[in-house]
Structures are given as structure tokens and as C-alpha cells.
Amino acid sequence: MKKQLKSGYTTGTCAAAATTAALELLISNRKREIIEIKSLNGIDLKVPIHSLKLGKEWARGVVLKNSGDDPDVTNGIEICVKVKLYKELPQIEKAHYFDNIAIVGGRGVGLVTKKGLQVPAGKSAINPGPQKMIRDAVQEIIKGTDKKVLVKVYIPQGKAKALKTFNPRLGITGGISVLGSTGIVKPMSEEAWKDSLYVELKVLKENTARDWVIFAFGNHGKAFCESMGVDTTQMVVVSNYIGFMIDSAMEIGFKRVLLIGHIGKAIKIAGGIFNTHSRVADGRLEILSANAVLVDEPRENILKILESNTVEEACQYVEKNELFRLIANKVASKSVEYSRGEIEFQSALFTFSGNLIGESDDFKKLAGDLVEK
Template sequence: MIDPVTGFTIPDEWVSRVQSRDELELVSTGRGVLTASGAVLRRGITTGATAAAAAKAAVLSLRKPVLEVDILLPCGIRVVVPATGEDGRGSAVKDSGDYPEDRTAGLLFRADAVEDTEIILHAGEGIGRFVRDTPRYTEGEPAISPPARDCILTAITEALEAIKFSGVSVTISVIGGRDAGADTLNPRVGVIGGISLLGTTGFVEPWDDHLESSMEERVRSANRVVITTGRIGLRISRLLFPEYEVVLAGSKIGQAIKASSCETILCGLPGLILKFINPDILEGTGYQTVEEYVATEEGQNRMREMLNDATPTGIRIVIVNRDGEVIGDSR
């Protein structure tokens, strides 16, 4: 069995420990993660995908009431999401899956749709905005990542095709988003007024002790392994190192490295990796995020120094940007 989200080939012994067919169905469709113990953890839906569901329900409801919608996630998997819609207003509740620390869990996403001549997307109350320019966003721009925006626009386009409209204006709001955003890392990265609409795959990955053990087991069982920190790193690492087993470790870099006894590469975006090497990398720089810092000449020089001086013994470190370009290599 293969996890359709990560591409990980699940060992047969893990599959044999699963107690029910329903749980195996969750895994085969991407909605569940199978751990080494046989426990299945349910993936949640990202803020971007939740917004897409509300938007699709709103547009479809311009024709008739809606109780659920199917949306195409950025990872290419189509899922059915509970979402209500009537008279151009759609709603969906954020499902965190088996991820208890998700601050956005249970938030109500609302979309209001009005017929128009083209597709127009507005960010309403509860969606944060950037207070300064960054390498990817300009001041005042809503905090909607490109994969999340594409997911929302795809959902709207599908709904328009279904109801035979040529265009629509959709405003998405998040009830309670302002308070929730203040409790996240958003203020530290220059986003205020609400949450961010994110989601590289469309799924929220569950995490608990079982899944951490599975991550370490995957590292231990590999002959050559790439440890990466996020979905973008996962995709890029598979392209850069096709002969290696690529394992997503998130912020558990230290645990993953300790579990490895083979040739190991640490590959991913600069944020978590450079902070793992030096937690104080931003001290005195005036920058709020590592991504902003390494976009400067000073930050690039500092990154090269860190890769030369602080590489863990036997571990090659490869830093990439969001376009897949290698911007740092300890080799």
C-alpha cells in the first residue's frame, strides 16, 4: 500500500496491524496516516481547502441549496467536505483531523458570492494581511498562499461550470479569525488581522507520539535517507534525490537524525533547518523570519558560514528555495 499524499510505501507488517477495513480505506484515499503501530490517524483539511469548500458551496447555492461539496486539493486528491450553501452564502467548518494543537480547528469559514462578469476573489474579515513587504508578498496583501489561492479558484471555476455562470465575485471571511490569528505565529511574521489561508497539499498532517515513532522507524529502515521539514521540501527532495528515501520530519529534525544510521541528507527550506543549526540566527539582524533574512546578501553569507562551520558530523545539508533551486549546500 502507498500513501497517496506522501508517496511512502507502507510496509506490509504495518498494514497487517490495522484493525478495520474502514481505517485502511482512510489510508488508501489519503484521509488517514498509517503508523508503525497499526494506528490510523486522520488527516484534517487546511485553511485554504476549507475556504475553497465554502466558496464552492456559495457559488453552487446561487442555483440551489448545498449540503456538501467535493473539492480538488493541491495534492491532486479530490475530497468531499461538509459545506452548506444557500442564496449565495456558503459555510464550512475547519476540520483539524487528529491534530489537537490546530488553533484554527472549528473556525467557521464563510463565503458570499454575487454573479459577475469574471472571477473576483476578496479576502474579508478574519483573514490576515501583511504589514510589510516580504520576498513573496507586498504590504497590505492578504495572507493567502499560492497553492491555497489556486485551490479556491479551482473550486470556484468548477462551481461556475456546474451552474453555467460566466463569472462571480466571492468574498471569504473567517469568523473568529482575528483572535485565532493573534494566537499563531502570524504577528511574528508580519501578518495581522486574522489567520492565513495555507495548504501545500490541502491536508493537515496529524502528529502524536505514534506518528513520531513511525517517522523514526522510516528513517531507521532506510538505506539512504533525506530528512526534510515540510511539503515543499518533500516534493523538491524527491526530485533532487530520487534514489533516496525521503522522510518528512517537520520540526523533529534532531530525532530524525538520531534515528539514522545510514547516508543522510537534511534538505528543505531555510527556516527550520537554519534555526536547527543555530536557534539564534535572527538575533540582532532586525528580520522576523529566516526566509526574509536569507533573501539578503548578509543572510546568504551567514547561511554559507553556518553550512561550512556547523554541519552535523556525517550529515549533508542542502537548502532550497520555494522554486526548487539549491541556494546552499554543505558538501
């Protein structure tokens, strides 16, 4: 019998828990060993506090990153948060501001230097999910008061650990990113993860008797579908393993698949790449550029696409929107080819801002047929 792999906490969850512990110490002189916090997908978590320190008008909380059974380079490192109260918040160029709260990265937290990421260039690499968790934690403590709080996240080992990530290539300098779209790290042992995906797909088929399924690449895809009113009970989040999941869908007996994904992942399928992990294959900008030639995108735009930091940024240089329809059609047709014609595929593409930018020709028709049934 296979061991069930343990989940862990994202750096964002660690930062939010450390913030809560430090702020309660500063305001109420209350020392907490365990912080109860709600993840972004609504799960109640209990996060141990490694250490606390109260200074003059400031407090610090430290949480040890716990990645569970995920092979994460950040596992076990200190995620530190220093909080301080102000009458007026200081203006810090790289900070993120939200009314009475400012969140900034210190030592070991990266600085974003290129466009196309979820955080604007010039700001601390603390993603929107962790920002929300930290804000929610602070607001819960200071609600009903006029207090203003500066939250400084720092990671002593962050600069060294960043060298083992893709951050330098993405234009994140000086440290790691504070990440988390749900707050929970799921174990990513490849075979174990594939096994769990196969079981999820099989259970879905056996319990609904439907011959169709929605594939999303990750939590952003799931959130996009929810925002569009799509019934996600018939959805499986496939991670990077789209080829494996197509094979599994064929074996289990699915006949129709809606592929809904961020352009940065989906475009790899348009180039015939069916394991979308960056370590396996990339070529995203090259695939986008090659297809831009086919729709007569101006040469200067194609050069900008090739020089972009991310696909998200590259999309800003596209003038001819038919390019995204072409990409969506190729995502669908390449998937049909991969299934050797046994499954019908239609696809839709979106950006991090939540904009639907491209659909394959019969996406709405197939989606409508499935919704009606």
C-alpha cells in the same frame, strides 16, 4: 495498541469547498451537502457543507474547520465564503487577481503587513496553496463562460483566534491566515508523530536495504526536491524533529543523509538547534547575522538582517553568497557532531521561490554517488 490519529482539513481546503458550494448555488441553484475536492497532493476529499445561503446576486457557503486529532486552535470554527459574479471585477487593493477570478480576505482573515512571507505585504493572508485550490474550484464551474467571480473568504472567529498564533509577531494583522501546502492536516501529537516517523524510516531501510536517506523538513522541501528531479521515494519528511530523526537513523543503521530544507528551518541546525519548532527555540536571524559577520557582510546589511521579519526577507539583504555555503556547511557539520560522527551529512538550502541558495562543500558529490547507486 495505539489509536490511529485522524487527519483533518486545512483552512484552505475548507475555503475551496465552501467556494464550490456557494458558486454552484449561485449559478445552478444546486444545494450540495458534501463537496468532493482534490487536495494539492492529489488525494480526493469529501468535505461537509455546514450551511448555504442564496442572496441577491451572491451566495455564501460555510464549512466547519475539522483539524482531525491535531491540537489546532482553529478546529471547529466557521470558514465562510461569499461569491459574487461581475462583468468587470472590482479593484480591491488587498485582493489576489487571476484573470477572471479575484480572491480576497474579509473579516477575520489577516492582512500581511511585513515582507518575507509567501504573500506580499498589503495582501490578504491567503497562501498560494489555498489560492490554487480556490482557483481550480472556480475554473471548473465557470469554464467555457465569460463569467468573472469575486471570492471573499471571511472567518468570524479569526481575529480572536489569531491572538493564539504567531501571526501578530509575523506581521499578519486582524485575523488568521488561510493555510495549506497539501490541503490535509496531519495529526501533530508529538509522540504519535515521532512514532510514525520512526516507523516510516525503519520501513524504508528494511525495504530498500540502502544506507542513505534524504531528510526534508516539510512539504515545501519535498516539492523542491521533486522540482529538482530528486527521487523522493528515499525521502522522509521529518517535520521539526531533526534531532530525533538523526538518533533514529543511527539506531536503524543509516550511514549517509542528505538534508534538504528551507533556509528558515535549516539555519536553526546551523546554530545547534535540533528541534526546530518555534516554541522550542528560534534565534534564526541572530544565527544568520553572526555568520554574516564571519564573511564580512557589510554592517548595514547585518542590521537589516536583524530587523527582518523572516529569514526569507533577511536573505534579500545578503550580498556575499558565500554566507549561504557557510550556513550549509554548518548544518552538515552540526548534524555530524549530533550523530557523534556515525553518519555523513551534506545539506542544501532553498527559498520559497524555489531557488537553491547554498550547498555544503560535498553535497553534489554525495548526491551524485547516491543517485548512481
